[in-house]
Amino acid sequence: MAHDEAPRRPQPVRGMQDFLGEQADRFDHVVSRFQDVARRFGFRPVHVPVLEHTHVFARSLGETSDVVAKEMYSFADRSGDSLTLRPEFTAGIARAYVSEGWQRFGTLKLFAHGPLFRYERPQKGRYRQFHQVDAEVIASPSPLADVELIAMADTLLRELGIGEGVTLQLNTLGDAESRAAWRAALVGHFAAHRDALSEDSRRRLEANPLRILDSKDPADRALVERAPGIGAFLTAAAGRFFEAVCRGLEASGVAFVETPKLVRGFDYYRHTAFEFVTDRLGAQGTLIGGGRYDGLIEAMGGPPTPAVGWAGGIERLMALAAAPPPPGVDVAVVAECPEAEHEALRIAQALRSAGCSVVAPFQGHARKRAEAAARAGSRAILYVRDPGQTPASVNLVDRSRDAGSAGRLAAIRARLPHPYGTPTGALPGSLPGSLSGPERSPARNDGDGRA
RNA sequence: GCGACCGUAGCUCAAUUGGUCAGAGCACUGGUUUGUGGUACCAGGGGUUGCGGGUUCAAGUCCCGUCGGUCGCCCCA
Numbered sequence: 049m050a051h052d053e054a055p056r057r058p059q060p061v062r063g064m065q066d067f068l069g070e071q072a073d074r075f076d077h078v079v080s081r082f083q084d085v086a087r088r089f090g091f092r093p094v095h096v097p098v099l100e101h102t103h104v105f106a107r108s109l110g111e112t113s114d115v116v117a118k119e120m121y122s123f124a125d126r127s128g129d130s131l132t133l134r135p136e137f138t139a140g141i142a143r144a145y146v147s148e149g150w151q152r153f154g155t156l157k158l159f160a161h162g163p164l165f166r167y168e169r170p171q172k173g174r175y176r177q178f179h180q181v182d183a184e185v186i187a188s189p190s191p192l193a194d195v196e197l198i199a200m201a202d203t204l205l206r207e208l209g210i211g212e213g214v215t216l217q218l219n220t221l222g223d224a225e226s227r228a229a230w231r232a233a234l235v236g237h238f239a240a241h242r243d244a245l246s247e248d249s250r251r252r253l254e255a256n257p258l259r260i261l262d263s264k265d266p267a268d269r270a271l272v273e274r275a276p277g278i279g280a281f282l283t284a285a286a287g288r289f290f291e292a293v294c295r296g297l298e299a300s301g302v303a304f305v306e307t308p309k310l311v312r313g314f315d316y317y318r319h320t321a322f323e324f325v326t327d328r329l330g331a332q333g334t335l336i337g338g339g340r341y342d343g344l345i346e347a348m349g350g351p352p353t354p355a356v357g358w359a360g361g362i363e364r365l366m367a368l369a370a371a372p373p374p375p376g377v378d379v380a381v382v383a384e385c386p387e388a389e390h391e392a393l394r395i396a397q398a399l400r401s402a403g404c405s406v407v408a409p410f411q412g413h414a415r416k417r418a419e420a421a422a423r424a425g426s427r428a429i430l431y432v433r434d435p436g437q438t439p440a441s442v443n444l445v446d447r448s449r450d451a452g453s454a455g456r457l458a459a460i461r462a463r464l465p466h467p468y469g470t471p472t473g474a475l476p477g478s479l480p481g482s483l484s485g486p487e488r489s490p491a492r493n494d495g496d497g498r499a
Numbered sequence: 500g501c502g503a504c505c506g507u508a509g510c511u512c513a514a515u516u517g518g519u520c521a522g523a524g525c526a527c528u529g530g531u532u533u534g535u536g537g538u539a540c541c542a543g544g545g546g547u548u549g550c551g552g553g554u555u556c557a558a559g560u561c562c563c564g565u566c567g568g569u570c571g572c573c574c575c576a
Contacts, residue, residue: 057549059567060567062566113574115575118500136576166575168500169501170567170568172569173576174574174575179576248572265572312575313574313575331571332574332576335576337576338576363576364576365576384534415533421535423537445534445535447535
């Protein structure tokens with residue numbers, strides 16, 4: 049069923065969203081907080097394509113995973129190659145690592161963000177084009193890499209104001225040997241009670257038996273309770289690794305809950321698996337999820353390379369994050385009359401070059417422009433008078449009326465071009481950080497800024 | 500892919516049991532008020548009630564389909 053006709057009013061493609069205003073601000077806020085935290089942890093940016101050859105995802109995520117089996121946006125390009133819009137970050141980054149020979153850089157700590165695509169039924173916190181922030185540590189076998197990564201995720205959540213109501217669930221899937229033994233035991237356990245399983249879980253038994261462990265079906269729950277845990281199948285080395293991750297998190301001050309039934313959706317995961325979950329987002333409660341994928345890069349054709357990573361849903365994070373600082377600008381430049389138009393432009397450009405954020409409303413007369421300035425959140429308005437008069441003059445007016453206004457006005461005045469600037473020419477600090485200036489009694493009206 | 504609910508001006512909503520019900524506020528445009536803590540007043544543009552079909556003397560109001568949204572299942576960040 050294709051729907052190519054253009055309706056009278058165009059609709060976005062199903063599951064795709066348009067962001068403007070507060071929504072767009074919140075989105076950018078999550079990304080900028082993430083980038084800031086990542087850099088403070090010593091991570092570097094990485095950019096990889098949105099399109100990959102289909103097999104990059106098909107092989108690494110597991111042919112039987114739902115994402116590969118029925119949720120990928122795959123198509124043949126004009127040369128007939130099968131390409132896929134990335135449904136996740138890790139496989140593409142692993143592919144790039146192999147393609148570009150990045151093993152020459154030793155351990156890499158990388159972060160990325162951007163759009164992902166999955167053909168799913170849209171729902172709260174789930175969209176067909178969605179966005180993630182992503183972090184990976186590649187080529188480190190140390191449990192301390194897992195610890196640092198998880199601590200970084202924890203820091204991000206805190207700085208977004210999402211501390212409370214979120215719990216970190218932690219588990220280990222063991223190494224390849226442990227995982228295979230556990231999986232076989234689970235299949236044995238559930239197959240023995242096949243009749244009691246829900247229809248969905250009988251299907252999972254073939255495709256992805258670990259997933260039965262987080263079934264919501266009440267009938268399944270009873271069987272899950274009696275299912276074998278990973279513990280009995282853990283090799284000594286895998287047990288020590290998990291222990292080191294737990295002790296490291298405690299030392300880092302990151303609270304977690306051991307969750308033996310926690311599993312991951314993709315085949316490539318080994319050892320550490322974790323999710324930051326909340327009950328405040330309905331059914332899509334995972335904010336950040338990740339784990340270790342030691343076998344993936346080798347399976348991709350690269351050298352044996354241990355790695356860990358996580359991804360967080362931006363739409364989910366922005367739904368819970370504290371409101372970002374209100375958008376605004378330092379000053380609006382308003383021409384009083386048509387004759388002042390060009391002088392206003394000159395002043396606006398000079399102020400921007402000096403580091404001020406400036407809007408210059410261009411619709412309607414001075415009255416309308418002042419209203420537009422208010423709408424833009426400008427903290428001050430600079431009225432520009434007819435420059436044909438002598439002396440030329442401007443009137444700088446405060447809008448915000450808070451304690452820092454006097455300092456802000458002084459900082460703007462100091463950045464005005466000739467002949468309006470402060471005679472002394474002293475620049476009180478740099479913008480915009482110091483634009484708040486020293487605390488003083490608020491100057492209501494700065495009077496006539498004649499130079 | 501399955502289920503439930505929903506779809507009226509750009510936005511938020513109104514319209515008695517299907518019968519002058521196509522409206523209000525905000526937004527937008529123009530004007531007036533010499534300007535500043537989102538000033539007030541006047542005027543104006545704008546809707547084939549998502550789309551298509553059906554029932555009826557009559558449908559925004561009922562039925563079917565379709566597209567989209569919301570929530571749940573499933574899946575996952």
